[in-house]
Amino acid sequence: MLPWTTHRDMMAAYHADPDGFWLSAARRVSWVRPPEGAATRRADGWHDWFAGGWLNSCYNAVDRHVDAGHGDRDALIWHGEAAGASETLTYAALCARVAGFAGGLRDLGVRTGDRVLISMPSLPETVIAMLACARLGAIHVVVFGGYAARELATRIDDTTPVVVISATCGFQGRTMVPHMPLLEQALALALHRPSACVVVQRPACPVRLRPGRDYDFHALERHAPADPVAVRAEDPLYILHTSGTTGAPKGVVRDNGGHAVALALSMELIYGMAPGQVFFTTSDLGWVVGHSYAVYGPLLAGCTSLFAEGPLDARAILPLCARHRVRILFTTPTSLRLMRRQAGDGPLSGGPDLAAVFVAGERSDPELLAWAERGLGRPVLDHWWQTETGWSIVGPTLGLREADLTARPGPGFDLQVREGELMLRLPLPPGCLSGVWRGVDFPDRYLDATGHYYRTFDVGALGADGTVRLTARLDDVIKVAGRRIASGQLEDVIAAHPMVGECAVVGVPSGLRGEIPVAYVVPSASGVTPGLGADLVDLVRRQIGPFTGLRDVVFVGSLPRTRSGKIVRRALRDRPSREAAAESIPTA
Numbered sequence: 001m002l003p004w005t006t007h008r009d010m011m012a013a014y015h016a017d018p019d020g021f022w023l024s025a026a027r028r029v030s031w032v033r034p035p036e037g038a039a040t041r042r043a044d045g046w047h048d049w050f051a052g053g054w055l056n057s058c059y060n061a062v063d064r065h066v067d068a069g070h071g072d073r074d075a076l077i078w079h080g081e082a083a084g085a086s087e088t089l090t091y092a093a094l095c096a097r098v099a100g101f102a103g104g105l106r107d108l109g110v111r112t113g114d115r116v117l118i119s120m121p122s123l124p125e126t127v128i129a130m131l132a133c134a135r136l137g138a139i140h141v142v143v144f145g146g147y148a149a150r151e152l153a154t155r156i157d158d159t160t161p162v163v164v165i166s167a168t169c170g171f172q173g174r175t176m177v178p179h180m181p182l183l184e185q186a187l188a189l190a191l192h193r194p195s196a197c198v199v200v201q202r203p204a205c206p207v208r209l210r211p212g213r214d215y216d217f218h219a220l221e222r223h224a225p226a227d228p229v230a231v232r233a234e235d236p237l238y239i240l241h242t243s244g245t246t247g248a249p250k251g252v253v254r255d256n257g258g259h260a261v262a263l264a265l266s267m268e269l270i271y272g273m274a275p276g277q278v279f280f281t282t283s284d285l286g287w288v289v290g291h292s293y294a295v296y297g298p299l300l301a302g303c304t305s306l307f308a309e310g311p312l313d314a315r316a317i318l319p320l321c322a323r324h325r326v327r328i329l330f331t332t333p334t335s336l337r338l339m340r341r342q343a344g345d346g347p348l349s350g351g352p353d354l355a356a357v358f359v360a361g362e363r364s365d366p367e368l369l370a371w372a373e374r375g376l377g378r379p380v381l382d383h384w385w386q387t388e389t390g391w392s393i394v395g396p397t398l399g400l401r402e403a404d405l406t407a408r409p410g411p412g413f414d415l416q417v418r419e420g421e422l423m424l425r426l427p428l429p430p431g432c433l434s435g436v437w438r439g440v441d442f443p444d445r446y447l448d449a450t451g452h453y454y455r456t457f458d459v460g461a462l463g464a465d466g467t468v469r470l471t472a473r474l475d476d477v478i479k480v481a482g483r484r485i486a487s488g489q490l491e492d493v494i495a496a497h498p499m500v501g502e503c504a505v506v507g508v509p510s511g512l513r514g515e516i517p518v519a520y521v522v523p524s525a526s527g528v529t530p531g532l533g534a535d536l537v538d539l540v541r542r543q544i545g546p547f548t549g550l551r552d553v554v555f556v557g558s559l560p561r562t563r564s565g566k567i568v569r570r571a572l573r574d575r576p577s578r579e580a581a582a583e584s585i586p587t588a
Contacts (some may be wrong), residue, residue, distance in 0.1 A: 002268060005401040007466075010269075014411040021411060022049070022430060026257075028264040029300075030064050031055050031535040033229040035257065039427045045451055046443045047427035048434065049258035050232040056228035057237055057256050058135035059290070060264075061299035062098060063228065072486075073276055075299060077324055078124045079308040081316060082171035083204065087124050094128070097221055102132035104220025108196050112137030112229055115160035117238070119143040119152055119183065120267055121170030122285040122309045125200045125217055127295055129165050130285075134256075138162075141239045143250070144286030145170045149185035151249075156190040158251060159239055159437060165198040166219070169205035172308045180207050214455060233257025239437045240288060242387050245522065251437030252387055254291075259390065260300060262431025263292055266391045267301035270383070270410070271328045272355065272398030275302035280326040282312055282335060288387040289361060293330055314338035322351030329357045332565055333364035336372050336380075338500050341525045348375035356381055356398060361490055361565055361567055363470070365495035379405050384470055386456065388433045388446070389413075393424070393456075394468045408466045415455070422460045422468070423453040459486055474568060478507035478517050480549045487569075489549060490517060493543045494536050501523050504559050505550075506572045507524045516549045520556050520572055528555050 004010035014021045019038035026035060035053030042048055065073065071092030078087045089097070110116060116133045120126045126142070133140035133570075141159045145154060145167070156164065169178045183197070199209060200217040200527055209216065237256045267273045278296045285307070298305035306324050314335050321329055329350060336359065338383035339348070350357075356379045357372065372380040383395030384407070385460050393413045397404045409415045412429025415422060426447075436442040446454050459477055460470040471486030478485045487505040494503045501522040507515035519536065532545040533553035540550050560571040 002399050002401070007397055007400060007404045007406075008399070010400065010411065018412070022261065024359075025265045025430075026050060026053070026261045029055060029257070029260045030060055036232060041427070044443055045426070045447070046435070049255065049430045050233035050261065053233040053257050054230040055233065055257060055260065056135065056137070056230055057260055057296070058098060058102075058131045059228040060260050061134070061296060062091060062095045062131060065299075065302050069111065070275070070302060071095070071455050074278075074304040076124055076127060077278070077304060077305070077306045078122075079312075079320060080123075081308060081312060082174050082176075082310055083202075089124060094131075094203050098131045098135060099225035099227075100223055101217070102135040102226035103223035104198075105132055105138070105155065105163060106136060106217070106226045106366075107223055108163055108215065108220075109321040110136055110138050112231065113235075114138045114163075115141055115159045115161040116163045116165065117141045117143060117159060118165045119145055119147070119166065119179070119186075120167045120285075120495070121145040121179075121199065122294070122307055123167065123200065123291065126168070126207050126285050127575040128221075130197075130238075130291075130295060131299075132226075135226060135228050137235065139236045139239055141241075142286050142291065143241070144284060145179060147182075149182050149189060152182065152186035153189035154249070155193050155241055155251075156186060156194070158241075160192045161194050163196045163198060164194045165200075167200035167204045168207045173310060173313075176204055178205060181492060190248060222432070224472070231256055234434065236434070238291065240291060240387060250439065252288075252433045253435040253437055254390060254431075255434040258430030258432070259296070260340040262391050262429065263297040263568075264300040266431075267297050267303065268391055269397055270395050270399065271330075271358070272403060273298070273301055273303050273328060276304065277327040278304045278306055278307040278324050278353075279315075280321060280324070280329045282308065282317060282329075282331040283361070287361075289330065289388060292390055298324070308316055315342055318348055318350040321354050322349060325351060325353040327353055327355050329354060329356065331359055332361045333359050333368060334502070334565055336364075336368055340368070341355045341501055342373055343375070344525075345371070346375070348372070350376060350378070354378055356396075358383060358395075360385060360392075362567065363491065367496040381407070381409055384458075384468070389428070390431045390433070406465075406467060409468065415462065417460070417462055418448065418453060420459060422456045422458045422470070423448060424456065425453055428454055446492070476506075478505070478515050480507075480510075480515055480517065480547065485548055487517070489544060490519065490548060493540050494519055494521065499526055499529065499538060500531055502535070502559065502574060504567050504569060506569050508573060510549075516551065519550060519553045520559060521553055522556060522558060529567060 022038040033054040035050035039047045040051045074087045075091045075094045239251040281294040294307040383392045385392045414425035471488040476487040490505040501524045503521045510516040560568040
């Protein structure tokens, strides 16, 4: 049990002795050699965590629970809706398969510090491959399994993996997507040549493997098991490329020690989880939420992780919660919007064990969260974090003796508003990025002019009670006649209308005002009624003011998104003006 009663108590303990706070948190981790200190400033101005400490992340996530006598506890529950399959692995079974597969990678020549690229759907084998890399001290590079060949080739050349691991196919909804043709094209495009490819043969789409290059995944699992290899706390655990909504994707590097400490603490502090309880993350394993809270977070805490392949039908999420006695559901606002479109205002049920629902990954609106809370009779909680931070900057704290549903900055996240932007004073806490792969401009690209603050590139405000309100990304701020208007302000008002499913507001050039906002709206299931566009513009004018300049509402069937679900606003801004004019409803 955590020693603090309230959020104020916890933060007082942190501020009184930051190093002592984190060294105490580090006791949640099993160390081969304990750390000599907490934060150590590097020559580049960034900080390493738990210098002098040696550990193995796979041992902490798997073996130590078996060693403690909990090998019969469920570690993973996998749901393959489209494949018509499911699988449950206990900690003992997971440990045996990971150790065997790590032995197979070892026999293919994978050593500590080598990169292994994993381009697969969300499968049990994906988790096994990640943990096997961690077991050897190798660096895993998980790539979303549905990427086009050129995107995959870019990541192969960026990280120069010794081995590439893939599957013969995956499922997107009910559609089977062959993966081997994409892999072949990517290998042909890439300049780097991996020494071997490992392939999961799926029953729906077996393929002939290339002798001398390709190896069967399950055959490698039968190799002599590999023991965990101790690495330094600051050594890289993984590289995860951002989704690349602008420019080339960058490879965020996560360390071993700080990552293990932060996620182990977060499972109890933020989500109120205890060993043996079930945590359900709907994210793909290729995104940061999948890394942190479908794989490492639940396993480090001795919990059971429920995850699924492909985007789940929103109607399946709550029944899965009830069937598997889920305590915490972690999903996206988009999933809730789809639930609302399908369920309307009727009651919702995720089973009696469901304690709360957390959302992240994109902006949510208060009305959506209120709708879900009314239907479920459970707290539905937004929290804010980034690929770079790896865990929540601002969030509730359900694990305190007095559970706090209010989203506030957590320990180590010294959040301030500087020049209108939310920034974090260095050092960032454990678990945040330790670098950018091949990042010659790291950490400068993340720091403000003083060199003392990490730029989140988010716009927001801090309340007197420590709460945080996010309004937009910096590139989502619209400048109308010299006034800065956060797109999120307009979106909150529009999204509250009962006939709006979801929306995005972007700025488009205006010769008179510099920019003007245009609202792209996906109607609710009831569709578009005459005058709805004018009603929405009037709503914004009444609740925010006519100075916003909103005049056009464009109704669309869906919003363009990255593969991680973020709205691609650039695609909306770049729509030809004649198209917007043809679809929009002028109201002035």
